[in-house]
Amino acid sequence: MLDLPVRLLLIEDNPLHRRLIQQLLTADPQLQCEVEAVERLADGLARLARNDVDLVLLDLVLPDSQELETLLRVRLAAPQVPVVILTSLDDVKLAARAVESGAYDYLVKSNLKSTALSRSIRYTLSRARARGGEWDSPMFRLAQQQFLKAAQYMDLDDNIRQRLLFPQRTQVVSFPFFRDDRSQVETVFGYRVQHVLSMGPTKGGIRYHQDVDLGEVAALAMWMTWKCALMKLPFGGAKGGVRVDPTSLSKRELQRLTRRYTAEIIDIIGPDRDIPAPDMGTDEQVMAWLMDTYSQQVGHAVPAVVTGKPVVLGGSLGRKEATGRGLVYLIKASAEHLGLDLSRASAVVQGFGNVGSYTARFLAEAGVKLVGVSDVSTGLFNPNGLSVDALLAHVAEHRVLAGFPDAEAISNQELLELDCDVLALAALQNQVTVENADRLKCRLLAEGANGPTMLEADDILFERGIFVLPDILGNAGGVTVSYFEWVQGIQNLTWTLEEINARLQTILLDAFHRTLKRAGDNHIDMRTAALIEGVSRVTEAKLLRGVFP
Ligand code: NAD
Numbered sequence: 001m002l003d004l005p006v007r008l009l010l011i012e013d014n015p016l017h018r019r020l021i022q023q024l025l026t027a028d029p030q031l032q033c034e035v036e037a038v039e040r041l042a043d044g045l046a047r048l049a050r051n052d053v054d055l056v057l058l059d060l061v062l063p064d065s066q067e068l069e070t071l072l073r074v075r076l077a078a079p080q081v082p083v084v085i086l087t088s089l090d091d092v093k094l095a096a097r098a099v100e101s102g103a104y105d106y107l108v109k110s111n112l113k114s115t116a117l118s119r120s121i122r123y124t125l126s127r128a129r130a131r132g133g134e135w136d137s138p139m140f141r142l143a144q145q146q147f148l149k150a151a152q153y154m155d156l157d158d159n160i161r162q163r164l165l166f167p168q169r170t171q172v173v174s175f176p177f178f179r180d181d182r183s184q185v186e187t188v189f190g191y192r193v194q195h196v197l198s199m200g201p202t203k204g205g206i207r208y209h210q211d212v213d214l215g216e217v218a219a220l221a222m223w224m225t226w227k228c229a230l231m232k233l234p235f236g237g238a239k240g241g242v243r244v245d246p247t248s249l250s251k252r253e254l255q256r257l258t259r260r261y262t263a264e265i266i267d268i269i270g271p272d273r274d275i276p277a278p279d280m281g282t283d284e285q286v287m288a289w290l291m292d293t294y295s296q297q298v299g300h301a302v303p304a305v306v307t308g309k310p311v312v313l314g315g316s317l318g319r320k321e322a323t324g325r326g327l328v329y330l331i332k333a334s335a336e337h338l339g340l341d342l343s344r345a346s347a348v349v350q351g352f353g354n355v356g357s358y359t360a361r362f363l364a365e366a367g368v369k370l371v372g373v374s375d376v377s378t379g380l381f382n383p384n385g386l387s388v389d390a391l392l393a394h395v396a397e398h399r400v401l402a403g404f405p406d407a408e409a410i411s412n413q414e415l416l417e418l419d420c421d422v423l424a425l426a427a428l429q430n431q432v433t434v435e436n437a438d439r440l441k442c443r444l445l446a447e448g449a450n451g452p453t454m455l456e457a458d459d460i461l462f463e464r465g466i467f468v469l470p471d472i473l474g475n476a477g478g479v480t481v482s483y484f485e486w487v488q489g490i491q492n493l494t495w496t497l498e499e500i501n502a503r504l505q506t507i508l509l510d511a512f513h514r515t516l517k518r519a520g521d522n523h524i525d526m527r528t529a530a531l532i533e534g535v536s537r538v539t540e541a542k543l544l545r546g547v548f549p
Contacts, residue, residue: 006033006121007052011044011074012059012086017109021057021086021117028118041065041073048078055121055128056083058103060094071098082128084120096152100145100455104128106152116158123162130166137215139429143222145455150531153524160539164225167218169194173264177256188257189213192240192265194274195221198541201272202238203228203479203486205279205308206261206286212241216429220279220450224479226534227472230511233483236538238274240265246281258286262293269294271304271490277482278308280353284320288313304489307482316485318500319478324358324426326477327448328366329505330469331422333512334444338467340421348372348420348442350412351427352401355448355475357392359424364388372410372418374427377402379415417441425452432457440466447471453527462525470527472534473508473515480507 008025012018018037025033038044041062047053056078060070074083085106087095095106104124107117130136144165151161171192176185191214194202204224207217217239224237242261246254268274278287287309294305303314311317318325335342347368349360352375360370369385377400380386386407394404402409416423416431419441425431426448432440437453437460445461446469447453453461453468461468484500487493495503511533519529 004032006031006125007054008033008035008057008121009044009047009053009055010035010037010057011039011041011062012037012057013039013062014059017059017086020109020112024112024114024117027114031118031121033121039063041070045073045077048074048081051078053078053081055124056081057086058083059086060098061091067094068098068101071101071103075102080128082124084124092152096149099148099152119158119162123165127165134172134214135166135218137213137219139219139451140215140222142429142451142455143219146527146531147222147226147535149455150528150535153522153528154532154536156535156539157543160542163542164196164222164535164538167193167195167221168197169268170214170218171265171268172214173261175260175264177253177260180250180253188242188244190240190242190261190264191217192238192268192274193217193221194236194238194268196225196236196538196542198545199225199228199236199538200234201236201270202274203233203235203277203307203482204238204240204274205277205478206282206290207239207241207279208244208246208281208286209241210243210245212243217241223450223472225538226531227476227479229534229537230472230515230530231476231480231483231507232511232537233479235275235479235483238276239279240276241279254286255289258289259293262290263297266294266297269305271302271486275304275482275486276306277478278354283354284308284310284315287315304486307485307489308478309485314485314489316481316488316500317495317497318504319481319485320354321358321362322481322504323355323448323475323478324360325362325501326480326504326508327355327359327424327426327446327469327474328362329477329508330474330512331363331424331444331446332366333509334446334467334469335422337516338443340443343367345369345421346371346419347422347424348415348418349424349426350374350415350431351425351449352391352395353426355478356424356426357388357395359426359446359448360388360391363422363424368422371420372415373401374410374412374415375401376427378404379410379412380404380407381410381415381418382407422446425449428452430454432461434460437461438464440464442466445469447474450475458525458527468526470530473511473526473530476511477504477508480504 082104220239228235287306309315423442424446429451432453437457515530
């Protein structure tokens with residue numbers, strides 16, 4: 001519920017538009033508001049200083065301020081007050097950039113209707129309120145802004161746009177588990193978020209990490225929706241997580257934590273409901289415990305409740321390496337498109353866990369020279385090439401890359417800026433930013449990690465002509481083979497590795513070529529093109545299913 005009346009500040013220099021908007025606002029009985037209108041930015045800023053405005057309706061082109069500077073000055077004066085942009089039809093691009101820079105929405109003045117205006121205001125206020133809570137995370141904001149950018153390019157139906165901005169179902173739990181000495185009970189927070197329930201069961205990994213929060217899990221769930229739709233898999237997106245550092249736990253503690261977390265979310269998961277999988281900090285063993293806990297509860301073995309489990313429990317051949325393998329299939333297709341000879345190319349891989357290590361291995365198999373690699377402990381550089389086998393042997397012995405002898409130790413920042421043909425990101429979010437996007441020296445940026453590139457950095461990469469394999473395409477190999485695992489599980493079938501890899505390649509390359517064509521046809525970057533592919537499919541399904549009741 002909104003606090004009424006809503007206090008609106010309208011900053012608009014055109015008297016006709018000012019009057020029109022005021023009339024429209026008073027015409028909607030659902031929205032009780034007090035509107036104060038000013039013509040100049042300076043008057044608007046003075047008004048904001050009184051600290052009692054709920055929302056700003058802002059024209060970007062004013063007598064005393066122009067374009068994005070207008071928005072930036074408003075945001076600086078009142079960072080917590082949401083802004084909706086008022087734009088004319090020939091300035092929509094500018095309005096879209098304003099949304100990328102933090103405005104909540106934009107409205108075109110020439111075809112403004114009372115319902116659209118009032119809905120945008122109501123929705124903006126509820127989004128602003130959600131941001132005040134745990135939703136507010138840089139990753140969730142990034143996922144929303146990426147989606148809004150795609151929505152603007154594709155002129156997405158307003159109702160659908162607002163429906164897809166937040167997940168449909170969220171479970172937040174806090175739960176205890178015993179530490180090994182039994183005198184200590186640790187309480188942790190866990191999450192399971194299902195973004196879209198219209199496409200079939202939901203699907204998405206479970207992350208154990210000390211920084212996990214609701215916003216991060218929600219962002220990852222949203223990306224899963226677009227990824228599954230881009231791959232044409234019959235799933236909506238989901239994600240789960242527990243805010244805990246798994247490296248600080250013994251194996252027995254990890255098992256107790258996993259079993260209790262499973263029990264907490266058991267009502268919303270299941271082979272026909274929501275199917276978890278591994279992500280950062282979780283692995284095959286964690287999936288085995290999850291499957292066992294679920295099966296104990298229902299009284300019989302249910303392998304299809306999770307994917308990414310060990311093969312002996314019904315896991316799929318090829319699942320463990322699928323994300324790295326898929327990324328390298330796509331790197332090969334991109335190299336062909338760019339005219340890059342991979343047998344003479346060099347690569348740098350950030351992250352050396354599941355995705356990074358398999359990416360490095362398959363790149364090496366394709367003849368690519370690996371000149372840099374990193375993990376949480378260090379970056380490594382060797383212009384003559386690093387042996388993936390030697391790196392794997394070192395990590396098997398020491399757990400991390402630090403101390404590897406045949407390379408120069410560098411920082412993760414330096415690693416990103418190394419001269420190379422392919423830069424593969426397989427660690428964390430938020431790695432390529434406005435600060436370093438100008439200094440990247442690769443031709444191809446391949447995203448194995450989720451959310452590694454910030455929105456503003458995307459524009460810089462696009463202008464610089466760096467070809468990007470965006471995360472929802474680049475790392476989709478994992479969920480695609482998870483889909484195969486689920487299909488094999490519910491039908492009690494087993495496919496050969498050759499069959500799995502061939503099917504994986506077909507699905508990934510189909511998505512790659514559709515994305516490439518859309519990017520070329522519409523002169524847009526690969527990420528926006530991939531998002532539009534995914535969002536269009538979800539939109540079509542949502543419109544066909546309709547609204548209940
Ligand atoms: P993982 O836990 O197996 O490996 C993560 C790696 O990143 C480790 O080598 C770790 O040392 C490194 N790392 C952590 N912090 C770092 C830092 N600050 N700088 C450099 N390296 C750092 O995780 P994973 O499963 O390989 O996942 C990696 C990324 O790929 C995540 O963003 C995940 O969401 C994404 N992803 C994974 C899969 C999958 O199938 N596992 C599928 C799709 C996407």
